[in-house]
Amino acid sequence: MxxxxxxxxxxxxxxxxxxxxxxxxxxxxxxxxxxxxxxxxxxxxxxxFDYVNVNAPKxxxxxxxxxxxxxxxxxxxxxxxxxxxxxxxxxxxxxxxxxxxxxxxxxxxxxxxxxxxxxxxxxxxxxxxxxxxxxxxxxxxxxxxxxxxxxxxxxxxxxxxxxxxxxxxxxxxxxxxxxxxxxxxxxxxxxxxxxxxxxxxxxxxxxxxxxxxxxxxxxxxxxxxxxxxxxxxxxxxxxxxxxxxxxxxxxxxxxxxxxFDKISYSYFSDRNVEFEAFKANDIDYWVENEAKRWATGYDFPAANEGKIKREQLANAYRSSGIMLGFIPNQRREIFKDQRVRRALNLAYDFEEQNRTLFYDAYKRIDSYFFGSELASSGLPEGLELDILEELRNEIPESIFTEEYRNPIAGTPQKARANLREAIKLFKEAGYETRKGKMVNAKTGEPFTFEIILNGPIIEKVALPYAQSLKKIGIDVSVRSIDPSQWVNRWRERDYDMIYYGWAQSLSPGNEQIGYWGSDAVDQSASGNYAGISNPAIDKLIQKIIFAENRDELVATTKALDRVLLANDYIIPSYTIRASRIAYWDKFERLDELPKYSIGFPTVWWSKSAE
Known part of the structure; x- marks a missing residue:
């Protein structure tokens, strides 16, 4: 979408x-x-519409x-x-x-x-x-x-x-x-x-x-x-x-x-400076994206005195799903092997990060339609199974026998076991460890890559991930770049790996071509960030677009979800299914917000207008 x-x-x-x-x-x-x-x-x-105040002052x-x-x-x-x-x-x-x-x-x-x-x-x-x-x-x-x-x-x-x-x-x-x-x-x-x-x-x-x-x-x-x-x-x-x-x-x-009579947007290059502007009453409304700041960053006079309101609202997430994480660019030769991509997932210790960085606020994503009725779960059955059977010779057999699960770590023992499994997969894919470095067994070329980030906020996630990969001989550089450079590089596919994702509506359709369709691989600025080219996925997309009823649409989308997951196109990260907002006590709204949106600022109004 x-x-x-x-x-x-x-x-x-x-x-x-x-x-x-x-x-x-x-x-x-x-x-x-x-x-x-x-x-x-x-x-x-x-x-x-039922969710508006028809007498809201301007x-x-x-x-x-x-x-x-x-x-x-x-x-x-x-x-x-x-x-x-x-x-x-x-x-x-x-x-x-x-x-x-x-x-x-x-x-x-x-x-x-x-x-x-x-x-x-x-x-x-x-x-x-x-x-x-x-x-x-x-x-x-x-x-x-x-x-x-x-x-x-x-x-x-x-x-x-x-x-x-x-x-x-x-x-x-x-x-x-x-x-x-x-x-x-x-x-x-x-x-x-x-x-x-x-x-x-x-x-x-x-x-x-x-x-x-x-x-x-x-x-x-x-x-x-x-x-x-x-x-x-x-x-x-x-x-x-x-x-x-x-x-x-x-x-x-x-x-x-x-x-509102006027709506202004001020731009900040640093997220922390932006928050200080909010605290200083230079900005009226704040959407929080850091678990630590939400848990510990609101101990200041205006917040303590009730001049700032804080809410955690699920409305906007009721009609959408999401996939987010580290996306390897399969246009790069080193990421073409599915075993390599699975090994990279084994090296990511979400549980440790959730405990030490995120105050256990997040859940790990395990579907491309996470949080929605379109997310696959368990083993396929019914119409979903019938759809997958038609593609049985074109998709991984594991789809029929194993429920997709992300690796679980969180303790030194589990993390080490995951890394041993990652080394095994790299070996199966033609790599070996020489002098502490993961190299191509035939050419001796080191396995190394760069992660580019749209600003520094995800560095605290990416740097520990890079350190984990270093333990199995993979050198990863993490580089935060400015937004304009970021936009140009993802548009032109000039990256090894990025941290990004896809939002999904509850009615997927033509946009799926741009996300994972083979035709979108070489299109500048398409949503196919991973470089996916898979005939089975192309067929499922067409079946989604021409679904004759809701049941067929849901079943086909779940089938697509399973095929995407089984090919390890992303190292999934985490999400929280709610908006964390803070705002100065200057606004009014109806007690009951729209079911599928916070409605801000569209249906809110200013107290000063009364």
């Missing part, structure tokens, strides 16, 4: 159930909502922070490091609700229609949708945005590869045509395209220079959303101000939302 800046950019689906409603042209069977699982909760003509300022930097505010191209928050400015054709697993409702589009074979979809734009300069949002804008996305972003080009055209088919209608039928995801994913104003990008800027959507820019872009960019300090901060005459303020999907 690809992520958008505030709302999701793309939400992958396999099943799209559309509810009928009446619009201007009934012959097209216009629909108002999509549901990825079941039916949409909100029927045609609903007044607002006003107040919200000061947020980001780690790193940025050098562009143009999200239409895969160049540069994009500033956070641009989903406040740009909108999509449809938008997700936050109290359903995955349902979308009309935003820029008031309705949509598709034939029974899903060979196309037509979106009907709202008559009153406007850009910030007052110009109407048109089908030409949607077409321009789609064509720009596939021309300038390899990841989106792959994601939309089955979309063969976007055409204007009415005064307010745009139709996307597909090169395959019965892919129920395609009508949905094109509705999540960020829509840009064609007339603005094709005009010249204040300096008389021609704008170019294929290039990075720090000129405040125009949008149609509830906020506009009011101030930019390159690489340092971005401020958004609420649009007073926002065209969509009274839409049912927007009522009670977008309540």
């Amino acid at each position: 690809f992520q958008r800046f505030v709302r999701p950019l793309f939400i992958a689906s396999s099943l799209v159930i559309l509810t009928h409603s009446s619009f201007a042209d009934d012959t097209k069977n216009w629909q108002h909502a999509t549901s990825l699982v079941g039916s949409p909760k909100y029927q045609q003509g609903f007044s607002h 006003g107040g300022n919200l000061r947020l922070s980001e780690t790193g930097s940025f050098d562009t505010i143009n999200p239409a191209t895969a160049k540069g490091e994009i500033a956070t928050g641009l989903g406040l400015v740009l909108e999509t054709l449809i938008v997700s609700s936050l109290d359903e697993i995955s349902s979308d409702y009309g935003l820029l589009a008031e309705a949509f229609s598709h034939p029974e074979d899903y060979s196309s979809v037509t979106y009907l734009l709202r008559d009153k949708a406007r850009w910030h300069d007052g110009m109407p949002v048109t089908p030409e804008d949607v077409i321009f945005s789609f064509e720009s996305a596939i021309a300038n972003d390899p990841k989106r080009k792959n994601y939309y590869k089955h979309v063969i055209s976007a055409e204007k088919t009415g005064e307010r209608e745009v139709t996307f045509k597909f090169d395959e039928k019965n892919n129920r995801e395609l009508p949905h994913i094109v509705g999540q395209i960020l829509v840009h104003p064609k007339h603005w990008w094709e005009a010249k800027n204040a300096s008389g220079e021609q704008r170019d959507i294929s290039r990075t820019t720090l000129e405040p872009i125009m949008g149609s959303g509830p906020y506009r960019i009011s101030q930019i300090s390159p690489g340092s901060s971005v401020t958004f101000e609420r649009v007073k005459n926002y065209w969509g303020e009274d839409l049912n999907v927007n009522i009670g939302q977008n309540n």
